Amino acid sequence: MRFNRILLSSTLVVVALVIQVSVLARLQLPGAVPDLVLLTVLALALVYGHTGGALIGFGAGLLTDLAPPADHAAGRYALVLCVIGYLAGLAKPETGRLRSASGPLVVVVSSAIGSTLLYAGVGALVGDDAARHVGLGGLLFTAALYDLLLAPFTIPLIIALARRAENDPLGETGANAKAADVSSGWLSSGTGLSIGNQRGSGLRMKAAKARMARAGRIKGVKRL
Known part of the structure; x- marks a missing residue:
């Protein structure tokens, strides 16, 4: 316990x-x-x-x-x-x-x-x-x-x-604590957690791509 x-x-x-x-x-x-x-x-x-x-x-x-x-x-x-x-x-x-x-x-x-x-x-x-x-x-x-x-x-x-x-x-x-929480039994299936993780990963990837695109544009201006 x-x-x-x-x-x-x-x-x-x-x-x-x-x-x-x-x-x-x-x-x-x-x-x-x-x-x-x-x-x-x-x-x-x-x-x-x-x-x-x-x-x-x-x-x-x-x-x-x-x-x-x-x-x-x-x-x-x-x-x-x-x-x-x-x-x-x-x-x-x-x-x-x-x-x-x-x-x-x-x-x-x-x-x-x-x-x-x-x-x-x-x-x-x-x-x-x-x-x-x-x-x-x-x-x-x-x-x-x-x-x-x-x-x-x-x-x-x-x-x-x-x-x-x-x-x-x-x-x-x-995630282990949330899955063990008896007052949040719906979390134990992993559905809510997986959706949240996927959304978070997608947002982070989009932000990283945006930063790379901005960096590429700045480098191109500098080369010119």
Whole structure:
């Protein structure tokens, strides 16, 4: 991952974790807690793809495991978010542009339910049966509902920030950077770039021919 991606992802994950622990977890809502960290991972995975989504998910999950009040084994949520980030990254559009909001919303609902089930399943393997006492059905419903309500206010903003970071002039330059820019998927085909290069080359050749013609006329006058 490039430096600007790492910096932006780390900042967004830390901010989301602080808001989730200090604000959302204290709302005492029935059922699950709105998972802002999960939404951040999903948004970044939709921009960076499955590899970036897996790496970001693992790091975000590990921070969540270590953040107080941690009441479970470290690495449990890291595994969950790593898998969810990878799967969400597979839904990244080939052109880098989201054609509608229905796709991300389906990803949010599926990820909220999948992460809850996977977290409960990993907990059952290590002897944590807290999900049985809380009620898994209500937990799944509230997790999907809260994340779905929070998604329109977070995912578009995070995607816009990630795409803007891809246009960072301090990052990769030239055609490779433009082709890698997910916010300019139409450039990846090379059509726009080739037309621009051809036009630029044509203008430079015309200018060179004009200078040679003027030089020839001046030399002819001098010979006379």
